[in-house]
Amino acid sequence: MSNDQRYTYMARVLKAMAHPTRLFILDKLKQQDCCVGELRDLVGIDMSTMSRHLAILKEADIINSNKVNNQVFYHLLCPCVLDVYHCMSELKANRGNK
Amino acid sequence: MSNDQRYTYMARVLKAMAHPTRLFILDKLKQQDCCVGELRDLVGIDMSTMSRHLAILKEADIINSNKVNNQVFYHLLCPCVLDVYHCMSELKANRGNK
DNA sequence: AAGCTATTTGGCAAGTTTGACAAATAGCCA
DNA sequence: TGGCTATTTGTCAAACTTGCCAAATAGCTT
Numbered sequence: 001m002s003n004d005q006r007y008t009y010m011a012r013v014l015k016a017m018a019h020p021t022r023l024f025i026l027d028k029l030k031q032q033d034c035c036v037g038e039l040r041d042l043v044g045i046d047m048s049t050m051s052r053h054l055a056i057l058k059e060a061d062i063i064n065s066n067k068v069n070n071q072v073f074y075h076l077l078c079p080c081v082l083d084v085y086h087c088m089s090e091l092k093a094n095r096g097n098k
Numbered sequence: 099m100s101n102d103q104r105y106t107y108m109a110r111v112l113k114a115m116a117h118p119t120r121l122f123i124l125d126k127l128k129q130q131d132c133c134v135g136e137l138r139d140l141v142g143i144d145m146s147t148m149s150r151h152l153a154i155l156k157e158a159d160i161i162n163s164n165k166v167n168n169q170v171f172y173h174l175l176c177p178c179v180l181d182v183y184h185c186m187s188e189l190k191a192n193r194g195n196k
Numbered sequence: 197a198a199g200c201t202a203t204t205t206g207g208c209a210a211g212t213t214t215g216a217c218a219a220a221t222a223g224c225c226a
Numbered sequence: 227t228g229g230c231t232a233t234t235t236g237t238c239a240a241a242c243t244t245g246c247c248a249a250a251t252a253g254c255t256t
Contacts (some may be wrong), residue, residue, distance in 0.1 A: 008118045011118045015116035019244090020106045020108075022107055023105040036204090037202065065218085070203080072203065072204090077133070081182070084182050117214090143256055165223090166224090167223070167224065
């Protein structure tokens with residue numbers, strides 16, 4: 001796999017994560033699997049909008065879903081994606097030192 | 099700082115990283131500081147486009163710059179942003195197990 | 197089948213991103 | 227000052243994103 005392909009792949013995953021609502025979703029799913037309506041109630045946006053955010057994360061293979069009766073439960077595949085948090089905090093702490 | 103603010107902040111940083119060219123830049127800057135023309139030659143895009151990619155990374159406080167004569171050298175502030183790489187590889191390896 | 201709940205998809209408007217070209221700026225050196 | 231190199235900024239078009247509403251789908255339960 002070329003470096004080019006690697007950058008393209010990683011950009012795809014980072015892009016999928018790069019939205020406040022989607023980061024909230026990942027954080028929540030780290031604790032437990034959730035269905036769409038549950039997440040909508042927590043965030044307070046339209047169900048259709050929540051469904052699309054979940055589709056974006058799923059498309060990037062960060063989460064997957066399984067249907068139980070008429071509900072769809074989403075599950076975080078790779079909790080380590082949230083490890084970036086530590087680094088981000090460090091970055092933030094450095095601001096102002098410019 | 100509220101969780102809301104944290105997600106917004108992290109989304110801003112991830113979004114700045116979420117482009118193949120910008121990931122290449124970060125990887126390169128991890129090895130050594132570079133000026134704009136150098137990076138343009140490596141990537142093969144317009145100098146103005148490269149300058150804007152660098153501005154996006156700088157605006158997110160991931161890199162900074164200092165001018166030496168008529169060249170601007172860019173410097174990676176927090177090499178750990180690239181640690182996500184490992185996790186991404188893990189994610190990638192998991193694909194297909196769906 | 198009809199009614200119900202949960203979720204996804206179509207379509208649209210407003211806003212953002214990307215990349216290129218041209219023009220502007222900044223700083224060197226003669 | 228004028229010419230030179232390096233970089234940034236203005237402007238534009240094409241493409242993409244986000245959020246909402248309405249309509250479609252999926253799967254229970256009666």
